[in-house]
Amino acid sequence: MAGKDSSSSDLQRSLGLRHVFVLSTGGTISAGLFFLPSFAVDKAGPSAVLAYLVAGLLALPAMLSVSELSTAMPRAGGLYYFLARALGPAGGTLSAVSTWVSLVMKDAFALVGMSAYLNLIVDLPAKPTAICLIAFFTVLNIVGSKTSASLQMGMVAFLLGIMGWYMIAGLPDTNSGLGDFDPFFTSGSSGFVAAIGLVFVSYGGLTKVASIAEEVEDPSKNIPLGVIVSLFVSTVVYTVGVLVAVAVVPADDLIVDQAPLHTAAEYFMPAVGAGFVIAAALAAFASAANAGILAAARYPMAMSRDGLMSTKFLELSRFGTPIWGIILTGAGMSFVVIAFGAGAIAKLASAFVLVKLALVNLAVIVLRSAKISSYAPGFKTPLYPFTQILGIGISLYLIVKLGSFPLILVCAATLLTLIWYHFIGKKKATQTAGAIHHIYERLGRAADTSVDREISAAMQSHGLRSEDDYAGLIARASVLYVPNDGDIDLAATRASQVLGHRIGIDADTVNEQFLETGSLWIQPSQTHPTATPVAFFDDAEDDHLVIVKSEAGIVIPAEWGGRNERVNALFFLAGTTVKPGRALRLAGELAGYLDDNKSAVSLDAAHEAEVKDGLLPGLEIGQYPLLPETALRSLIGKRVGDLTLDKDLHIEAIRRDERVLRADPDTELLADDQLTIIGPIGELPGSDELANSA
Numbered sequence: 001m002a003g004k005d006s007s008s009s010d011l012q013r014s015l016g017l018r019h020v021f022v023l024s025t026g027g028t029i030s031a032g033l034f035f036l037p038s039f040a041v042d043k044a045g046p047s048a049v050l051a052y053l054v055a056g057l058l059a060l061p062a063m064l065s066v067s068e069l070s071t072a073m074p075r076a077g078g079l080y081y082f083l084a085r086a087l088g089p090a091g092g093t094l095s096a097v098s099t100w101v102s103l104v105m106k107d108a109f110a111l112v113g114m115s116a117y118l119n120l121i122v123d124l125p126a127k128p129t130a131i132c133l134i135a136f137f138t139v140l141n142i143v144g145s146k147t148s149a150s151l152q153m154g155m156v157a158f159l160l161g162i163m164g165w166y167m168i169a170g171l172p173d174t175n176s177g178l179g180d181f182d183p184f185f186t187s188g189s190s191g192f193v194a195a196i197g198l199v200f201v202s203y204g205g206l207t208k209v210a211s212i213a214e215e216v217e218d219p220s221k222n223i224p225l226g227v228i229v230s231l232f233v234s235t236v237v238y239t240v241g242v243l244v245a246v247a248v249v250p251a252d253d254l255i256v257d258q259a260p261l262h263t264a265a266e267y268f269m270p271a272v273g274a275g276f277v278i279a280a281a282l283a284a285f286a287s288a289a290n291a292g293i294l295a296a297a298r299y300p301m302a303m304s305r306d307g308l309m310s311t312k313f314l315e316l317s318r319f320g321t322p323i324w325g326i327i328l329t330g331a332g333m334s335f336v337v338i339a340f341g342a343g344a345i346a347k348l349a350s351a352f353v354l355v356k357l358a359l360v361n362l363a364v365i366v367l368r369s370a371k372i373s374s375y376a377p378g379f380k381t382p383l384y385p386f387t388q389i390l391g392i393g394i395s396l397y398l399i400v401k402l403g404s405f406p407l408i409l410v411c412a413a414t415l416l417t418l419i420w421y422h423f424i425g426k427k428k429a430t431q432t433a434g435a436i437h438h439i440y441e442r443l444g445r446a447a448d449t450s451v452d453r454e455i456s457a458a459m460q461s462h463g464l465r466s467e468d469d470y471a472g473l474i475a476r477a478s479v480l481y482v483p484n485d486g487d488i489d490l491a492a493t494r495a496s497q498v499l500g501h502r503i504g505i506d507a508d509t510v511n512e513q514f515l516e517t518g519s520l521w522i523q524p525s526q527t528h529p530t531a532t533p534v535a536f537f538d539d540a541e542d543d544h545l546v547i548v549k550s551e552a553g554i555v556i557p558a559e560w561g562g563r564n565e566r567v568n569a570l571f572f573l574a575g576t577t578v579k580p581g582r583a584l585r586l587a588g589e590l591a592g593y594l595d596d597n598k599s600a601v602s603l604d605a606a607h608e609a610e611v612k613d614g615l616l617p618g619l620e621i622g623q624y625p626l627l628p629e630t631a632l633r634s635l636i637g638k639r640v641g642d643l644t645l646d647k648d649l650h651i652e653a654i655r656r657d658e659r660v661l662r663a664d665p666d667t668e669l670l671a672d673d674q675l676t677i678i679g680p681i682g683e684l685p686g687s688d689e690l691a692n693s694a
Contacts, residue, residue: 016217018153020226021233024206026156028234029163030288031106032202034261034281035113037242039343042255044195045186049243051195056235058196058398059203061391062357063231064381065364066207067224072367072377079207079360080302086363093308093421094414096299098355101413103296104329105349106204107289108134108336112345114285116258117278126258130337133289138330141293143319155283162280163237166261170244170268181246190401197398201350202238205288206231207360208295220378220581293333297325308425344405351399351406355414358395361388376581468582469662470589474615475652475676476660477545479608484552488570491554492533495546495572501658503540503574513537514572515559530594531556532571534587540576542662543583545590547571547611590615622684624675631691633671641665643693649679 040048069082079099084092108130115129185192209216209227216222245254245264257263261281265274301322304313317323336345365388367375381387399407478498482491492511500507513535548554548570556562571590575583593615609621626632635643640651640663651663653676661667663675677684685693 017222022156024230027205027208030284031110031113037260040195044191046181047185047192052238061387065360068377070223071220071379086366095359097417100299102352104332107292108333109345117281134333141326167240193401197402204353224379296329300325347406354395358392361391472652479547491548499574529567530569531567534573536575536577544574622677626673634691638694640667
């Protein structure tokens, strides 16, 4: 009874921990393993092995920040959604461009690597082959061919299986003496650090989980755990895989080899095993490129929604795909392949990945510093803000160490993007909210409080956890009515009186807290417009809800965070400061029901139970007063845990005098208590049946 039917949501929460792991790992292990080691060894010698390990460790701060953002705002749309809401439209534009360019560079590099491995099967020229592959995958994305979850899982299982075979077979040969580890730091510390920056692109695919956060079950647990496990596995595979290649292949051969892992496999694996390495590489390249093109195409589309790009990018093909975003991405990849060599592409891809990860860490600092009450991530990065500061410092330092060309290009792209936004994009932008404005407020400037509502609304996508008692919240709710001439002040005053009594604080304090919070959701339904103010209280030990109804409607003015909308019901939700995320998830679940016309609260409902029934589709609520003169007198003096009810029936609340209590098993029932029981429609017990349950 904790949540509504999944069918009512556009995106169902069907992805578990294994799906998060598969998406992250499948998007990570690609060209960085099968193609990039030659370039890394050329730059740093044998220390390239350590460079992969260190890069994996240095990616941890950004991955933790991605996990925090994904559990705070689990919305489809990728990093652009998070960064635009944190940094405002200017920062969002910069992040979108950086992310799009990094994906274009990364996928172009993957397809250059794919052409190298195809060349092992049939002799083909590298760049023309890469261009043909780009065209193929561009068309494939336009017609809407997506790898299914089962196929993706099968591919990752095959990839990890082959790499497991490769590593287990190759590790005993690391002392063969063919590879030379002396000197380990061939190019000194500068070459080693440059190699770390170069291979950083290998871990860029881990951020793809942000784009599917809305579809993940229990994102607060599964997203951070899936990302961390994926980072660990990817780091091990990269480090050990490159170690084996460096150990068994002579250095002079390795640095000019376009298929280093296959060459290494030929030293210690049977011919069929080396063939499977080619197959694994091609599968990894194909999966990463196919998913990467579609992911990159979402960024022009998302910017178009916010008015930052032409509405042309909102157009869908007859296959339902963002055709112009895909074409732009394919064209960008083709330009990169024609204009740059493989080594330069790798450097540029890493540089823009590092920019993207720096912005992710900055977004967490901004959102936490803004102290927006609706920002309540289910997972919080440990050692904040030092983790984020370290992550930003790492990104900036490694960009500089990549060399002057990537640094100049990153700076030029950043400058051009900001100039374009200032003179063109700013005039067209429809998304103006940004948590960074709350920091401006502390500096004496105006804050844009509309971001509070948008971040709050994102929590609707979060789904409930087992500890979130939605049914109990509705059962314990109070329903009030205001006259036709009533306004928001009267509604808030009456709701605050009830909530103040429940929490144990002054009603005026409750009212002021709702006004200061600025977290107000107004549902767009034309048939049943509602508003859900949310506030948090230090003294509250539980979440409480008061529903205020008005047949004539209540206007929500600007001081309440509205835009003079008229609503027919207000849902005042008071949460605890200890667990603000729980209250926001409950508010999100409530918003989902209110936006569903099939379960809308009837304005004609004459009784409290009828109002609550509308918020629990498929269920009904029964009220049972324990009066001494009725059959239910037999329950007086019993504990809630002594009552034996059918498994589908639940005692959700006890109304005692003016208080509403949770129905804990040890709670003793007193005379004049009123039990609230929830169960399937038509299955609630009669008074005699309930009296015999003890």
